[in-house]
Amino acid sequence: MRLVALLGVFAAVAALALGTSFVLFPTTHLEQVVVWQLRAPRLLLGAAAGACLGAAGLLLRTSLRNPLAVPELLGVSGGAAAAVGTCIAFGLSVPGAPLTPALVGAAVGGALTLLAVRGAKGPAAVLLVGAAVGSACQAVLLAATAMTDSREQGVLVRYLLGSLTGTTWSALVPVGVGLVVAVPALVAVLPRVRLLRLGDEEAMSAGLRPGRARLAALATASLLVAVVVAQAGPIAWVGFFAPALAERLGRSGVVAAASVGAVVVVGADVLARTVLYPIELPVGGLTAFAAVALGLLTARKRVRV
Amino acid sequence: MIAEVPLSARGVRVRFGEREVLAGVDIDVRSGEWVSLLGRNGSGKTTLLRVLAGLLRPDQGAVLLGGDPMAGLGRREVARRLALLPQSAPVVAGLTVRQFVRQGRYAARGPLGMLADTDDPHVREALRATGVDEWADSPLDRLSGGQRQRVRLALALAQDAPVLLLDEPTTFLDLRHQVEVLELVRALQHERGLTVVSVLHDLAQAARYTDRVVALRDGVVHADGEPGDIVDSQFLRAVYGVSGEVLQITTNGLLKTIVVPD
Numbered sequence: 001m002r003l004v005a006l007l008g009v010f011a012a013v014a015a016l017a018l019g020t021s022f023v024l025f026p027t028t029h030l031e032q033v034v035v036w037q038l039r040a041p042r043l044l045l046g047a048a049a050g051a052c053l054g055a056a057g058l059l060l061r062t063s064l065r066n067p068l069a070v071p072e073l074l075g076v077s078g079g080a081a082a083a084v085g086t087c088i089a090f091g092l093s094v095p096g097a098p099l100t101p102a103l104v105g106a107a108v109g110g111a112l113t114l115l116a117v118r119g120a121k122g123p124a125a126v127l128l129v130g131a132a133v134g135s136a137c138q139a140v141l142l143a144a145t146a147m148t149d150s151r152e153q154g155v156l157v158r159y160l161l162g163s164l165t166g167t168t169w170s171a172l173v174p175v176g177v178g179l180v181v182a183v184p185a186l187v188a189v190l191p192r193v194r195l196l197r198l199g200d201e202e203a204m205s206a207g208l209r210p211g212r213a214r215l216a217a218l219a220t221a222s223l224l225v226a227v228v229v230a231q232a233g234p235i236a237w238v239g240f241f242a243p244a245l246a247e248r249l250g251r252s253g254v255v256a257a258a259s260v261g262a263v264v265v266v267g268a269d270v271l272a273r274t275v276l277y278p279i280e281l282p283v284g285g286l287t288a289f290a291a292v293a294l295g296l297l298t299a300r301k302r303v304r305v
Numbered sequence: 306m307i308a309e310v311p312l313s314a315r316g317v318r319v320r321f322g323e324r325e326v327l328a329g330v331d332i333d334v335r336s337g338e339w340v341s342l343l344g345r346n347g348s349g350k351t352t353l354l355r356v357l358a359g360l361l362r363p364d365q366g367a368v369l370l371g372g373d374p375m376a377g378l379g380r381r382e383v384a385r386r387l388a389l390l391p392q393s394a395p396v397v398a399g400l401t402v403r404q405f406v407r408q409g410r411y412a413a414r415g416p417l418g419m420l421a422d423t424d425d426p427h428v429r430e431a432l433r434a435t436g437v438d439e440w441a442d443s444p445l446d447r448l449s450g451g452q453r454q455r456v457r458l459a460l461a462l463a464q465d466a467p468v469l470l471l472d473e474p475t476t477f478l479d480l481r482h483q484v485e486v487l488e489l490v491r492a493l494q495h496e497r498g499l500t501v502v503s504v505l506h507d508l509a510q511a512a513r514y515t516d517r518v519v520a521l522r523d524g525v526v527h528a529d530g531e532p533g534d535i536v537d538s539q540f541l542r543a544v545y546g547v548s549g550e551v552l553q554i555t556t557n558g559l560l561k562t563i564v565v566p567d
Contacts, residue, residue, distance in 0.1 A: 191419035195408050201391035204360055207384030207412030252399040
């Protein structure tokens with residue numbers, strides 16, 4: 001965890017200092033604007049997004065006792081993105097947008113997948129059904145993109161992979177509002193989720209209603225994902241690999257999963273901005289790449305064992 | 306809260322589709338006694354235990370817990386009065402023995418109370434009573450089957466409930482660990498004044514360790530009494546459909562039962 005903290009500090013400094021102009025100590029007015037009006041909110045949004053996705057991934061996989069039950073595979077991220085994208089493409093004005101459509105989409109996507117999975121046992125079933133729901137969401141989003149003019153297509157691309165481009169302080173307001181609800185919900189649901197790890201009968205014997213607890217976990221995870229997706233799109237696979245990476249570092253707690261998520265997104269965004277400079281890559285593309293690498297690593301290890 | 310009859314069932318009926326698994330069961334479990342539920346597979350004994358534990362709602366009838374209808378109690382209130390050791394559970398990775406046993410305090414402390422990682426005397430006591438304190442900080446998935454069963458018992462004990470239900474607690478254990486678990490439960494029954502209800506498959510073990518046996522057949526109570534009084538060859542035929550001899554000897558005040566099928 002010390003390593004994660006160190007990397008976090010490093011990534012945060014890099015996020016503030018690197019870019020068109022290298023600025024470590026902003027002195028001129030322009031430098032101050034670049035650092036405090038452009039890079040700082042982007043850093044905060046990236047950290048918040050990574051933390052939310054990491055926490056949501058941990059909630060889902062723990063409460064469903066399935067390492068593959070993560071927002072990206074449960075249709076939660078895809079549902080949120082499709083809902084927001086559709087609203088933008090058709091110019092629907094929804095009160096509280098983009099947070100409300102994201103929340104509805106996340107909940108519907110997750111519920112659809114879980115209903116379809118119902119009865120089928122094992123992580124593999126979630127993988128297959130989740131992939132189907134995920135593709136369906138992606139198809140909705142692509143269809144919406146195809147139907148809009150080019151100016152809005154740029155906006156919609158964000159909801160395909162996730163991007164932090166053009167973050168301002170005002171973009172952080174709905175995130176803050178979402179977090180005011182999501183963080184207490186997370187705190188309240190955590191002890192219940194921990195109890196679910198022991199098995200349904202054990203949890204019930206200890207005084208929990210497993211069905212209700214699982215529903216609360218799903219709702220909380222949907223909220224956490226919606227907060228992120230509404231602003232930055234579904235930053236790909238962070239909900240999958242942040243808890244997995246934290247677990248490999250020997251930590252199974254929510255703080256670890258959230259920290260790893262935050263560091264990964266901030267770090268990936270620094271790379272997204274600088275690697276092909278002046279072209280900006282969507283941060284979700286880089287995190288997706290990292291997830292593939294981690295997946296291969298894990299798969300190789302499993303085969304060896 | 307120690308009621309004279311801490312746990313009872315009244316006219317309990319449970320139906321799974323067409324089949325009536327429990328067809329009107331009445332049972333009173335008295336304070337401080339160990340009752341074992343016996344019967345062949347499908348006789349309804351596990352279903353009855355699940356109904357008594359509140360895991361399954363009977364289609365008709367009621368379970369009284371400490372004199373109150375269980376249906377009217379919240380799940381946490383039930384957990385404060387009754388703990389269950391289910392038959393099998395997923396192996397939980399990434400938890401130490403202490404963290405696992407600590408989860409038993411959920412009903413007493415509430416969800417927010419569980420957030421504070423304070424030292425809990427009930428957890429310490431449960432670890433000590435089951436003899437698992439030396440592995441308290443080891444990962445649960447490193448323990449052997451026998452050790453793990455003790456830890457699961459510690460989880461139930463940490464609830465500090467006056468009634469303990471055990472669903473086939475000796476399954477998957479070798480003879481030594483079976484005896485160890487049964488001895489442990491009996492010691493806890495006497496030390497803590499626990500009321501215990503268990504499903505057991507081994508007739509000889511049930512007769513040896515428990516105060517009372519309740520035999521189920523076709524979803525009703527077929528026989529109910531002290532093992533020395535009712536376990537005989539007729540019982541063997543009626544309850545298990547096995548013809549054979551039941552020999553009972555008492556040495557040093559302990560009843561020992563030998564079952565010899567023909």
